[in-house]
Amino acid sequence: MKTIIQKFRNMFTILLMVASAIVWGQTKPVIVILATGGTIAGAAGSGVQSGYTSGQVTIDAMVNAVPDITKLATIKGEQISNVGSQDMSFEIMLKLAKRIKELAADKNVSGIVITHGTDTMEETAYFLNLVTHTSKPIVLVGSMRPSTAVSADGPLNLYNAVSVAADPNAKDRGVLLVMNDWIHSAQTLTKVSTTAVQTFMSPIRGLIGTSAYGVNEYYRYPHNRYGMKSELSVDGVTALPRVDIIYGDADMPADLIDASVANGAKGIVIAGVGNGNMNKASLDACARASKKGVVVVRSTRVATGNVGRNVEVDDDKLGLVASYDLNPQKARILLSVALLKPRKLDEIQTMFYEY
Ligand SMILES: NC(=O)CC[C@H](N)C(=O)O
Numbered sequence: 001m002k003t004i005i006q007k008f009r010n011m012f013t014i015l016l017m018v019a020s021a022i023v024w025g026q027t028k029p030v031i032v033i034l035a036t037g038g039t040i041a042g043a044a045g046s047g048v049q050s051g052y053t054s055g056q057v058t059i060d061a062m063v064n065a066v067p068d069i070t071k072l073a074t075i076k077g078e079q080i081s082n083v084g085s086q087d088m089s090f091e092i093m094l095k096l097a098k099r100i101k102e103l104a105a106d107k108n109v110s111g112i113v114i115t116h117g118t119d120t121m122e123e124t125a126y127f128l129n130l131v132t133h134t135s136k137p138i139v140l141v142g143s144m145r146p147s148t149a150v151s152a153d154g155p156l157n158l159y160n161a162v163s164v165a166a167d168p169n170a171k172d173r174g175v176l177l178v179m180n181d182w183i184h185s186a187q188t189l190t191k192v193s194t195t196a197v198q199t200f201m202s203p204i205r206g207l208i209g210t211s212a213y214g215v216n217e218y219y220r221y222p223h224n225r226y227g228m229k230s231e232l233s234v235d236g237v238t239a240l241p242r243v244d245i246i247y248g249d250a251d252m253p254a255d256l257i258d259a260s261v262a263n264g265a266k267g268i269v270i271a272g273v274g275n276g277n278m279n280k281a282s283l284d285a286c287a288r289a290s291k292k293g294v295v296v297v298r299s300t301r302v303a304t305g306n307v308g309r310n311v312e313v314d315d316d317k318l319g320l321v322a323s324y325d326l327n328p329q330k331a332r333i334l335l336s337v338a339l340l341k342p343r344k345l346d347e348i349q350t351m352f353y354e355y
Pocket residue numbers: 037038039040054083084085086116117118119120142143144145
């Protein structure tokens with residue numbers, strides 16, 4: 001009799017454990033990881049080797065390296081691409097945007113994490129910030145050391161990124177990047193070191209918050225237009241117009257600007273010196289381009305500070321746009337998306353102030 005009761009009790013305990021596991025599994029937020037490649041998925045022959053190849057490791061292997069992640073969320077993974085982000089293309093970005101839109105509309109999904117190489121992470125982050133209209137957290141993450149390195153930074157970065165994506169407090173903050181304990185806005189972040197683990201900074205407007213072993217603190221909401229407030233869209237778009245970046249320096253040759261126009265650019269971003277300046281010959285070439293209907297934006301090669309309108313350059317007279325907060329690579333993204341529709345110069349200038 002005693003053994004029957006004991007058996008019954010054991011069965012009941014097991015049933016209870018299974019039921020609570022199911023309930024917990026259902027209440028845990030669902031986070032979808034979209035993997036694109038990068039160093040976080042990179043591998044080398046040894047733990048102390050500087051040479052390595054990006055985009056070698058699958059999403060499952062990345063998640064398995066951080067078993068604790070499944071305590072934060074139910075993880076689902078999809079491989080979108082597996083490239084070093086120097087090979088990130090508008091085609092992959094458009095594919096990402098489309099998939100994010102579908103996932104954001106799924107009421108079972110709480111947030112999205114994108115694993116990505118750091119070289120062009122600012123472009124992808126800013127692009128998604130403009131064209132994904134959702135309040136759900138979208139978090140980019142990468143690493144500076146490959147998965148096989150001694151002290152690889154990828155696993156903790158991924159853990160923190162999932163914790164932010166699963167955090168209701170991260171909602172409505174636009175596309176974020178979580179690396180090395182810091183939470184950045186897509187609009188402000190920039191890569192400042194070629195190899196150091198502390199490579200992302202938000203030098204103009206500062207951090208959105210911090211994430212330490214999954215404990216998140218938020219300081220602010222981004223100031224600019226993004227997500228639900230963005231009027232920009234890439235729905236049904238399969239390619240973006242050509243926009244070139246031309247680097248400014250002392251005695252720069254102006255014929256690169258004419259060549260860009262001749263090769264079919266619809267927009268040009270000048271990574272100018274100082275406050276978006278360039279020599280007289282280049283300014284003349286920009287004015288020529290503008291007269292032909294090519295939109296020319298003056299950005300800067302300088303790491304901090306914004307480019308104001310009509311400071312040393314008469315933008316009104318020459319028909320130019322000032323990039324304001326945006327560095328050349330982000331100015332190129334905004335201009336490429338803005339040019340999907342015919343827009344007047346002053347409308348584009350307003351976009352540079354607002355986005
Ligand atoms: N740390 C990195 O992710 C840089 C590696 C690689 N070039 C990439 O961007 O994917």
